[in-house]
Every structure is written in structure tokens, then in C-alpha cells.
Amino acid sequence: MSIPLIFALTYPAYLLWAAVSDLVRMTISNRLNLILAGAFFPAALLLGLSLGDIGIHTAVAAGGLVLGMVLFALRFMGGGDAKLIAATALWLGLDGFIALLFYTALAGGALTLGIVIARKFFWALAPKLPKWLGQHLEAKTGIPYGIAICAGGLLAIPHGDLWARLTPLLNV
Structure with missing residues (x-):
């Protein structure tokens, strides 16, 4: 397996891990977020990003963290979600x-609408479902927004400049 392929798979694999973790446990671990962030730096260096470009990526991530912290403070998302955005x-x-x-x-928006509708019509099924699934039908449970961040992160791949460097190495 080539090094570019390993890095091409790292990002989506960790996003999917975060989505499943949020769906099942309603948490996204700090370890997962740190591994995802830490894996960027060797990938960026091996793919030839300049130090200036790495600095821009880091600044964008810092801005994402600030945005996530504001959304967390407003109770729109959890702390793991905020760190996952960064x-x-x-x-x-x-x-x-x-x-x-x-x-x-x-x-x-689609995820929230789907869960709100499911809670309205299927709340009585919650005790009969596996705990990880039934919890999402309970009104007091939050929305596993890591799923939305995962979808957004995967759909955003073609827009990222790191991916423009990776694609020719993968012969895609």
C-alpha cells in the first residue's frame, strides 16, 4: 500500500469513526480528534505542502475551533463536535x-429534521430498540452532529487543496 493511499484513507476513516462513535455513544473522543489533527502534518509534508500552506491550514483549523467553541457555548453542538470541526x-x-x-x-439540517420526525412518530419504539439506537428517539437526547460533520467533511474533499496534490499520486 502506498503512502499517499494511506493518507487518502486516514481522513475519511477517522471521520467515519467519529460519526459511528457519535451515533452509538453520543461522544467523539479527544484521542480521535488529536489523531486526525496529528496525521495531517506528516501527510502535508509528504505531499509537498509548503510551510506557508501548512500555516494557512493551521489558521483555518484555529478559526474552526473558535467557531466550534462558540457553537458549543450556545449549546448548538457538543465539545467533541467542536474539536472535530477544527x-x-x-x-x-x-x-x-x-x-x-x-x-x-x-x-x-437533514439529520435534525429526520430525528425530530422520528421522535414524533416512533418514540414508543425506543425501549424495544438497541440502546444506542433507541436513545435518539428520546426527546432529551441531543443530535449526533458528528454524523453531519462527517458527511460535510467527506463532501468537502474535492474542495481542499491537499486533495489536489494527492489525486495525481493515486492515479485517479
């Missing part, structure tokens, strides 16, 4: 980050 933004750069926000908002 770790995801790190891989995408500025154009990819804008796409991430757009796609995440769309996916989050």
Missing part, C-alpha cells in the same frame, strides 16, 4: 473549510 478543517484548508461548513449545515 481537526477536519485542518485537512481541508480555506476553500475546503467553506465547503465543509456548507455541506455540514445541509447534512445537519
Whole structure:
């Protein structure tokens, strides 16, 4: 397996891990976010991003963290979600980050609407379902927004400048 392929798979694999973790446990671990963020730096260096470009990615991630912290403070999302936005933004750069926000908002709206409708019509099924699934039918449970961030992060891949460097190496 080639090094570019390993890095091409790292980002989506960790996003999917975050989505499943949020769906099942309603948490996204700090370890997962740190691994996702930390894996960016060797990937960026091996793919030839300049230190200036890495700095831009880092600044975008810092901005994503601030945005996530504001959304967390307003109780729109959990702390793991806020950190996942930052770790995801790190891989995408500025154009990819804008796409991430757009796609995440769309996916989050659809996810929230779906869960609200399911809670209205299927709440009585909650005790009969596995705990990880039934919890989402309970009114007091939050929305597993890591799923929306995962969808947004995957859809934003073509907009990120790191991916433009990776695609020719994968012969795609």
C-alpha cells in the first residue's frame, strides 16, 4: 500500500469513526480528534505542502475551533463536535473549510429534521430498540452532529487543496 493511499484513507476513516462513535455513544473522543489533527502534518509534508500552506491550514483549523467553541457555548453542538470541526478543517484548508461548513449545515439540517420526525412518530419504539439506537428517539437526547460533520467533511474533499496534490499520486 502506498503512502499517499494511506493518507487518502486516514481522513475519511477517522471521520467515519467519529460519526459511528457519535451515533452509538453520543461522544467523539479527544484521542480521535488529536489523531486526525496529528496525521495531517506528516501527510502535508509528504505531499509537498509548503510551510506557508501548512500555516494557512493551521489558521483555518484555529478559526474552526473558535467557531466550534462558540457553537458549543450556545449549546448548538457538543465539545467533541467542536474539536472535530477544527481537526477536519485542518485537512481541508480555506476553500475546503467553506465547503465543509456548507455541506455540514445541509447534512445537519437533514439529520435534525429526520430525528425530530422520528421522535414524533416512533418514540414508543425506543425501549424495544438497541440502546444506542433507541436513545435518539428520546426527546432529551441531543443530535449526533458528528454524523453531519462527517458527511460535510467527506463532501468537502474535492474542495481542499491537499486533495489536489494527492489525486495525481493515486492515479485517479
